[in-house]
Amino acid sequence: MSQERLTALQHALAGQQVQGFLIPRCDEYQNEYVPAADERLAWLTGFTGSAGLAAVAGDRTALFVDGRYTLQAAQQIGSQPIEQQNLAPADIANWLCAALKEGDTLGYDPRLHTEPGLAPLKKRLDECGIHLHALDANPIDRIWDNRPAAPCGAARPHPLTFTGEDSASKRQRIAEQLATKKQDALWLANPEVCAWLFNIRGSDIPHLPVALSMGFLYQDGSAVLYLAESATTEALRQHLGRDVEIVHDKLALFTAAERQHVQKVWADPLLTNCWTLHELRNREIKILLERDPITLAKARKNAVELEGSRAAHIRDGAALCEFLAELPAAVAGGRQDKSFGELEAVQLLRSKRELREGFTDDSFDTISGYCGNGAIVHYRVSPQSSLPMRAAGIYLIDSGGQYPDGTTDVTRTVALGEPPPRAKEHFTRVLKGHIAIASLRFPKGTCGEQIDAFARKSLWDVGLDYAHGTGHGVGSFLSVHEGPQRIGKANTNVALEAGMIVSNEPGFYLTGEYGIRIENLVFVKESAEYPGFLEFEALTMAPIERQLVDPELLADSELIWLNRYHATVRETLLPLVSEQTRNWLVAATEPLSKAQ
Template sequence: MSDSTAANPVNTTDRVSALRKLMQDPKYNLDAYIIPSEDAHQSEYVAACDKRREFISGFSGSAGTAIVTNSAAYLFTDGRYHAQASIELDKNWTLMRVGVPDVPTVPKFLAELPGGSTVGIDPSLLSVNEADNYTKILEEKGSKIVGVKDNLVDAVWENKPSMPKESIFYLDIKFSGKSWIDKVSQVRKEAEKLGASGVLVAALDQIAWLFNLRGNDIMYNPLFFSYSLITKDKVSLFVDSSKLTKEALESLNGVEILPYNAIFSALESESASLAESKSKLITDSSVSWALINTLGEQNCLKKMSPITHLKAIKNETELNGTRQCHIRDGVAMAKWYGWLEHELIFNGGHLKLSECDVADKLESLRREQENCVGLSFDTISSVGPNGAIIHYSPSRGSDLKLDINQIYLVDSGGQYYDGTTDVTRTWHFGTPTAWERECFTRVLKGHIGLDSIVFPEGTNGYALDTMARASLWNAGLDYRHGTGHGIGSFLNVHEGPHGISFRPGSLDNPLKAGMLVTNEPGYYEEGKFGIRIENTCEVVYHKTPNNFGGMKFLKLEPVTLCPIQTKLIVVSLLTHEEVEWVNNYHKRVWDTLSPLLEKGSPAYNWLDRNTSPI
């Protein structure tokens, strides 16, 4: 939830003024100051104490960069957040709609600053890749970027939240499927193949996966603040040891446990050892500029961490857990939709139940399910025009009431000990317009197209992205977000390195059997409605009649179990194969979930009606 609303964005005048005053202090003498979204681990979602960009700008989205100069303030964000940012930013800020023609990216903007400018940033919040890029761009203009160890936003942030002290617990091997000892052995082998003597680990989900530990330092993400150093003869974990439960501590037998901030002194010592042995540590994009400067660039092998790839391909225990938790998640969704339909249509809930009311009910039903720990992200519960705000999250008091005459979009997920879920459905409880039905059907055709395609091993998500957009493109429509992202196993709901997207990052990481990825095309009309259909899918091998050149083939197998509203489908726009896909999917949903629901209950009856063949 954000403290800014459509009716009352945060007044940032005093905050920005105080920051500018510090920038002009002779100690710093800065012409511009960059405030990224990320924390010291380059996390996508951050703890309250790390929401510096949100504090200074008022924009609460998870992605974006703020830049404050001595005369202006700019917020850069991509198409997922254009609508949200335009609502949340006050008069002090200029919204830079990245992706729109003639709007510069952050690097291009920096290149356009007056020559001789000094640009500051907290070096612990910047990846070394970005630092190198910014340095090159600014030096070409006679300008420079400087690491300012004192975070200037922290200096003006009154009542700043403190660092969390949540406990860290052991995730039993019946959920993780592999011991940390075996995982470390794999990591060492992969590091050796790359020509490195070890790995410096800064990404929080990598550390949680590696040691089979989970925490709660960042809302919705079962992570904990830590670093790790894996060398040929030592495994070190830098963490506040007082947070470790007794079982967690016992599980780490053989691991050197050191204080969180001791990473810097450890890297100083490691630097000398690496120089002497002429070896290097793997450092990926989650390792900050500050850490690299401490270790020394000459001691770094800048490669993707082997943990990223190992974590992305789930073992059989993780895959089975994912399948099972999605069944329980489907039960919760059926119970919720049965309740919601009854409340809106028969119990006077129309224009009375709010977006937050129904999101809270969904959370309560999820938490009733076995092994559920909580949500995997803040529920996107959005009716009518709010649905067009791609990553909208309702705030109580400013949220809309559900209107049966408007489209309702809900994107939600749960964290379970045995997996992470993410599902989006778009529903209309009244009579949709012909245009709404056409848009929905074109989104559905894209979803089916991506779900149905068989592709050779080695295919990347960049190549597959067009499958989800083709029907929309035929009508001159599109959407400004990726089509699919990886998902962790009781970890981050967004997990790399793979994805299905038009962005260049999807070029380098092919989909592999055992990966989890979402299939979520959409369409959004600002001020009117939003449509998205999302299933979480497992990448599986697919048996084909032939195997050209000995290659293997893959496809997506949905693990999400929730009906797709047939009332919104224009059946005449579907091919025979697409109709068959809908009916087969709904039969699978019915066959799996109906035995787990009380016969005759609202959930059972709702599921029965909404899985009937078309």
């Protein structure tokens, strides 16, 4: 952040007669990944993480981040006059109450916030006599010179061979729930919801194959959909059919709903921004604020989606193995360029994925962390931060790909030389947690928070833990972070159900030295042996670093699991990799045993 930007923002706030302003890291669709035109938080502070919020209050500025980004935020703030704080509603509210005074006004952009997100702030600010005020225009947009243009790429049909269900069937299925709830329409709040419901994809957001869109689904299964004019092709119109009206202005959505005599709308409060709710209430439309039924329907993958995900993970695993097989020689200087670091590793892995059928993009910015950078949970390598790698220490690579038949996400921790002291113990304890989740059988109705401790127990046994969730949902050629299911400490009250895809990624991070994470994607399936129970099946196919495993710390059942997994990886991937990689793959999947 340049001092000029902060000064310009403070002048703009004074012009709107507010003393403070909130800058979240999101867009009007509440997307995790946002177009360059919506990277307001990064423009002001330099922080590029996927979750955070800045607040300007008088002459003070703070950046709020969670435990995943503590180290990254400190590095990116540098010497700027920004206070780093914890991203928790109570901490944000307390800071604002200290930085502002009674009678002051805190401005916010209603398109970038949800009512549940603002509720705890509003309650505390009211107690302090500070007013929360929605601004008509975002002041940053007025002072951001050379702001990137909003994306407007073409939306495209996503074939039935990948979706397993046509849009008309999906719309009718969801519309039946509208009738049950006695609602006239469902608010389609974001591009992911629209992508699933209408079987469309796009390229408007980095790593997320969607077109910027929102709309209404009516009780009869017809719909109105907002898309930019440049996003709408004749092929798309034919795909959507006569029952889907396309508009190119967001306010036209509400006009279309009024023509349909919509009086009651179901809207997800966690997805719907404050501006939309204001527009609905201005039209005296009653709102049912409950979780969007599409979110859960989208999370339950059908047989076609699961088969596609299996296929995508196999191709992706082959690409990852090609990368891992070449990595030691690249680090040792075996490539033409003698300098090989974290950034070059990202480029090498990307080049391997690009050779695989259907690859369209990374599913997120690859986390490529060598030694101390690996301890930054969501580290994003840059030319300035990239460390040169050598044949020593530990390297963490967390990456994924977008393919038309599936979305992948995998983390492997690699020993580039003799492991540092206790690294094998730390890695093996993380592996024990990974195996505990992977091999778990649990009754239907179990939520992710009820099984999270299985992943952490081995670390807890020696007073260790990690500051991130154990697992997140994953979409089908959609977001790599998809709800509502997850595995973590926080309550979700969302039961894991057959067909859901979730990550299994316990970790451990020793600040300044190394990071360890082992991540596979798994899907939930019915137990064939025990009726009423569920279990996981692995989708990810890639070896787990044998050099970092201490077999003596593993129970016999854990060792059996690891050897069986490696046998499956070897059998599945051997036909798909080069001869050089075959030799590496055989060695990387050799059975491990305890000392006799």
